[in-house]
Amino acid sequence: MNSNKVLKLKHYNRSDAYESCLSPSKPIYFGHNILHHLESHVATLNPDKVFIITDTNVAKLYGDTIKAQLLNRPNHLVTFNAGDQNKTLQTIETLAEKVLEAGCSKNSLILNLGGGLAMNLGGMLASLLYRGIRFIHVPTNFIGQTDVVLSNKQGVNTFGGKNLLGMYSSPEFSLVDTSFLQTESKRSKFAGIAESMKNALILKSDFYAYMKKVLKSSINDVDMHELAKKTFEQKLSICKRDPTEKQLGLSLEYGHTIGHAIEILSKGDLLHGEAVYIGMHISAEIALQLGIMNQSDFKEHQAFLKSIKISSKIPKSITMDKILIAIQKDNKKTGSQPAFILLKGLGELHQIGGQLQTMVPKKIIEDCIRPYLS
Template identity: 30%
Template sequence: MNSIETSGCAIHFNNACYEHISQFLTTTTPSKIFVLVDENTHLHCLPYFLGQIGTSLPIEIIEIDAGEQHKNIETCLGVWEALTELGADKKSLMINLGGGVITDIGGFIASTYKRGIPYINVPTSLLAMVDASVGGKTGVDLGGLKNQIGVINSGAMVLVDTAFLSTLPEAQMRSGLAEMLKHGLIQDASHWQVFEALEEITKSDFDTHIRQSILIKKAVVDEDPYEKGLRKILNFGHTIGHAIETHALNHPDKPELLHGEAIAIGMVVEAYISQQELGLDQAVVKEIKERIVKIFGHPKIDQNDFNAIIALLKHDKKNEHGQINFVLLQAIGKPQIDCHAGTELIINALSFYNA
């Protein structure tokens, strides 16, 4: 697959990844390379990756605990301290090898250490490939609230090697599909329809669909890198989805929800709100719900949790002037930003998802 040039950095695929990083290392000669991993990517991805890059430059491995619950300032402090103890300087390079948590937190750590050192994202999950590692958003959670602290700063390059997907459990693959479905719903009806018969998609086809999903996001980010307008459409499903995800994280007794699973629920809920507020066709809302339930199953939201989830919406980072902002759909491929919905409508939409 051909590389994608964005306004921030280049995205390379599969075998070409290692040609480009080798050239980058030869040209820039970092003083030291730091590879950030969690325990899963340390075990399943790091040996393969190190075998591919083949450099004699000094490499240090820094491991953090896996999981969204560790995407916080405390983890950053530990990594900043490790970088200092291991002699990182302004010419050091950080490589973030992992899923969305690693690329989010690793990009933030690199962007702020010594006021910024270069970094490269090597996403190993489908979610990170099509979303988290593209567009320069970095950051951490604060007190259980999603991505409250961060900066927009693109790395030197992104390496998308779909060979890493063979290491993922099925749930993690589904989690990444949520963002691909979202890209279709907000920008490209044909991309949405691709997933109508998911079981018939070959690996070669899937690689092509990953690239197409990245191209959809790239086009949006290139036009609006700092989310002043158009880039907001990428938040479809995320206002409700992040609140549901945060509520689950804050209550360990609740069933665990991966990011993509929560966003999938959010898309169904926000599709219903779109019907009520913008007149989205009822048949489209039904289609969105049926396809998402077919892929993700139908975990119910306890009605007793509705008010707590709505309370979390007030802290969403996309809010402005005290208003909760939604991205809604007029039709597939026709999103509308900065929409609002009352509490009663949100409750009805959550009930619609449960039904």
């Protein structure tokens, strides 16, 4: 890292505040080394106690750091086991009992520390406790900081389907400190970046060009901060136009019909972004086969995806039959058939009669999945 870059990074040692989508009064503070602002923001909410909800891994890494920030304010660390297989109502129940045991009242605050799992579980927990108490997000990984923090969707999996139970609900504020990313594994970061690539593909803009460039170089801490910030800002621009993801926002589900299916079938082996990455490959194949996307766009689409080192192979344990059953459980589903978000070209969404979701014949889905099976 050269000194110029160090200077640039120092510049971020302050907090930019963004308006969140569903509730403009609920800010998102974004910056590098801004964790020391946490207590002053919490103080404005004046909770009787703070409950830090996090997984056992993040608790080891950052539990003490967060507790130190909260000074003498009463607080408790409440943990769950990492892994998407724990994203269940059962975990919500266990967490509820733990925080109630520790004296959680209607005036308490839930602080969700970690990745999407901590935010989704803690957000849902808070939204149900006493019919809704206040919560805040402190995301520590790339996907949490750039994607989940903007979603306003809390929830858990059930019946073999992702996020089938949940609600829309906004944190009082979120604090995104990109210095957390320094301890994130490359694999986890890359999986997060796959989601950024998805957003770059559905809304091709300067951001797409920026991503193409940045993925060619080895990514240092300054790059990570900038990449996170730019990804965050691009998703925010989409969310603002459709906060509950009914129309344009649905495009954010690109790659997710197959992605969610193989993510849940992998039982924790695949990270969310890795599964969506494979889902995007297959979605482009479907668009090509249906004649929706032309050969040249298809090539650019796949080449862009290949600029990041993630495997496009579906794990061996996952069979074609299992995938076909699992995509029936997609939470976008409104009719009897699974629906796909498809691209006409890079940055161009395919629509029929104003609908972003396309029903795809089973035969074509199978043909397009087959090359990606292990």
